[in-house]
Amino acid sequence: MVMIVYGKQIVLHLLERHSDLVEEIYLAKEIDTKTFAFIAKNNRRILRTDLKKAQAMARGGNHQGFLAKIIPPLPISxxxxxxxxxxxxxxxxxxxxxxxxxxxxxxxxxxxxxxxxxxxxxxxxxxxxxxxxxxxxxxxxxxxxxxxxxxxxxxxxxxxxxxxxxxxxxxxxxxxxxxxxxxxxxxxxxxxxxxxxxxxxxxxxxxxxxxxxxxxxxxxxxxxxxx
Incomplete structure (x- = not known):
């Protein structure tokens, strides 16, 4: 099971602290070279997508052009x-x-x-x-x-x-x-x-x-x- 999360800050936070949970990154806009370099250094698959598909993936939410497919968090006992x-x-x-x-x-x-x-x-x-x-x-x-x-x-x-x-x-x-x-x-x-x-x-x-x-x-x- 995987899930989609979206928004610039949450995606960057995931890559910085929980990159092991990230499977793919989706970008629906052009971004600055520094941010792209940070995303790329995590060696996760980066896919370009159009705004219509990104909006559908975010279920109408404000994705800011940044989306990620991640492994859901697991509850402890x-x-x-x-x-x-x-x-x-x-x-x-x-x-x-x-x-x-x-x-x-x-x-x-x-x-x-x-x-x-x-x-x-x-x-x-x-x-x-x-x-x-x-x-x-x-x-x-x-x-x-x-x-x-x-x-x-x-x-x-x-x-x-x-x-x-x-x-x-x-x-x-x-x-x-x-x-x-x-x-x-x-x-x-x-x-x-x-x-x-x-x-x-x-x-x-x-x-x-x-x-x-x-x-x-x-x-x-x-x-x-x-x-």
Whole structure:
């Protein structure tokens, strides 16, 4: 199985850091000699294509003339996830843009692994693009049963935090050394069953009139304050 990703920055990032995943490069525009030399030095097949075909390959997305056929990232096992000290768990978050932004933020702020709590398939291509390649830089697994996951974490002495508007202000909490932070879906948040099983519920105190943040923004603030 292969997939197509597109966009100048993501394609160049892949060649710089994950060239082993790249099978072919497609160029739909003329590029400067320096950029072409960088692409060519990776010894990957480079194909010229017209704009119509490139647009079809990108499914109408803004490819900027750069596309790549790559091997999809492989999830790791839950057993491996439990070895990490800082884990982010996304419960039912389905928006590709949000997932990608969270991966990028998580990687930049030192989260060691991500669990995707999904009951359906999602677009790896979209997440890789939205994360500007960060999804390829951080281990992840897919877990359908979040309640069982919490039990697994607790058995490994991983302290489980959940984000909810009714939680305690994150600034007032001493964070455990080994933790997992659970974030709920964009509309519903974490459900009651999940909240009831977690060790601590945390929140971000607001100063304005809004009572909630976009989940990717909230993820960045919470991760940063958890250290």
């Amino acid at each position: 839950l057993k491996e996830i439990k070895k990490y000290n800082k884990v982010l768990v996304l419960c039912g978050i389905t928006d590709v843009g949000n997932i990608g932004a969270i991966f990028r933020t998580a990687y930049c702020l030192g989260v060691e692994a991500v669990v995707l709590g999904l009951s359906e398939n999602f677009s790896y291509e979209g997440v890789i693009r939205a994360s500007v390649g960060a999804m390829l830089d951080i281990p992840f697994c897919v877990c359908k049963n979040i309640l069982d996951l919490i039990n697994e974490f607790k058995n490994e002495n991983i302290y489980c935090y959940g984000a909810d508007i009714m939680g305690e202000d994150i600034k007032n909490i001493t964070i455990q050394d080994k933790w997992a932070l659970f974030l709920g879906s964009e509309g519903e948040g974490l459900n009651k069953k999940i909240l009831s099983k977690l060790d601590k519920i945390v929140s971000i105190r607001m100063k304005g009139d809004f009572n909630s943040l976009n989940v990717s923004v909230a993820a960045g603030i919470l991760i940063n304050r958890m250290g």
